[in-house]
Amino acid sequence: MPLIETRDVWKTYQMGTVQVNALMGITIAIEKGDYVAIMGPSGSGKSTLMNLIGCLDTPTKGEYYLAGSRVSELEDDELARIRNKQIGFVFQTFNLMPRASAFHNVELPLIYNGTPKDIRHEKVIRAMTSVDLADRMNHRPNELSGGQRQRVAIARALVNEPSLLLADEPTGNLDTKTGQEIMNLFSRLHKEGNTIIIVTHEREVATFARRILMIRDGQIESDEVVSETEKIANGTKL
């Protein structure tokens, strides 16, 4: 059973009097432990697809199964529970709470599922350590570099040990070298058994993944496995 399975998923937006189809019949399956890049030009629908996979949004039509349960029909609060437990988000703009310490940012998902304080403490330290930020816990986001901020966001995504890490252009706001570091971190997390989906429009970033789904005009254009040759050529092999 795949971790993620969508069957003929459509997303239609009403823009005034015009209906815009952002997704038109997407059917994909992603196995547990896979590392997939969703690629496409802007406006292709890749972010919409990511929002659906991340349970931030629901499809207009079609079915979506996450770990065997049908989430396309769930209520708001049940989706919140899934976002909390099953999914770890990493955003292009980091989306950290600006006035909270790195520690509190990472702690927040644990607060929302009622984890007791001592266990929270332990888990936050573990997650911060795994992204090499154990010494920056009391810093606020504006006291951290872009790469550090993104690592805080990754620690926050990891802290609930989700089934799926979902990254939307995670290197988009970072310089090349820092972006490379973040991608190396994702590769390591993949090696450690995490399922990762990355949304990007850059081929070099996508080649860090095992598999690339190309999306164009709301439909899957291609589904390929990244060749070892290309990984070596781009220096994206860990």
Add this chain to the structure above:
Amino acid sequence: MILWEILKMAASALRVNKLRTSLTLLGIIIGVSSVITIISALDGLQQSIESELEVLGPSTFIVTKFGIIMSEEAFLEALKRKPLKYEYVEAVKKGCDLCTEVAADVDTRAEVKYREKKMSNVHLEGGSANLLNIIDIQLDQGRFFSEEEDHSRRRVAFIGSALQEELFPGLDPIGKTIKINNTKFEIIGIAKKRGSTFNDNADAIAIIPYNTFTKYFGDSRRSTDIVIKAASVEMVQPAMDQVRVVLRAMRHVPYDKEDDFGIVTADAIMAALNDITKYLRMGLVGISSIALIVGGIIIMNIMMVSVTERTREIGIRKSIGARQKDVLIQFMYESLILSMTGGVIGIAIGVILGKVLISLMNFNMTPSLSAIMIGLAISTGVGLFFGIYPAMKAARLMPVKALSYE
């Protein structure tokens, strides 16, 4: 547990924007303190009236020509009544076995002089020798007059402490001779201080024997009040009935006509006063409530701005697993913290202002617990009422839209 964590988040969000938080607080403080000021001033007024009426005990009642008149027509009607006569006092004594004490009482305003010093507008009362057994005026020095002195119309006076202070500073008044409206009287006793209400000095009083009063100051049209003490509080009503039977017979009131006299009790006075001041109270509380509503609207307005401003924050919280309930509670906490903090400060200011107001009006009062409870209840209510809409707006934001909000 999670509620406590969310409370901490709410508190820290309020700390971030200190100026805005304090301006919002100011709105609610003004609202609550004005309501509390009014309520405690009204409470103080009530207390002071009640303490004034304590001179009439719970088992005491007074028969008067007018009773308690609540309308102009009733007053005009009552003006036609014949005055109450002294004979009735003896008749009531005989006809009412539930009345333990019956006394005659008349009063007027008089000028009192001692040598060059004088005091005008003194409350001059002519009463029976047992008057002090019925009304709550206590002997401080000397003695009250006797029944014999009343019968023989002796010119003796029992005075209040204000007269002592005004006319005899540093002197012992007992045995001294004063002039009441130019008639000489000997002072035989002094009453304990009672304090003042409504700027009316309850201690500016002189009591002389009833028959002395009628001899020197009386006229035939003056009505004599009958002051009566019933055997017990429970016996007040049956005693009143006995008194009514006696008086109706003596005044030849036909069986199908109403009493042509009135009966006054402390409770009845209080009820009548409350009735008169009811609309005043409602008006005052109503006007001050407007400030409170404005305070509530300020909270609502600020919370709406805050929800819009923090749309992205709400989106982030939802993306990492905050449920609608969690967001709702956070924003409700924020408005409740604002309204209740404002409420507590407002209550403190209101109680102090109420006290100042009361002392300016020359009443004494104790801060009322009810005002504090009301203050807390209304500020909490305002927070809940005006906070719920913005909080629901925040809770219902779609995570995708909230996250992409710029």
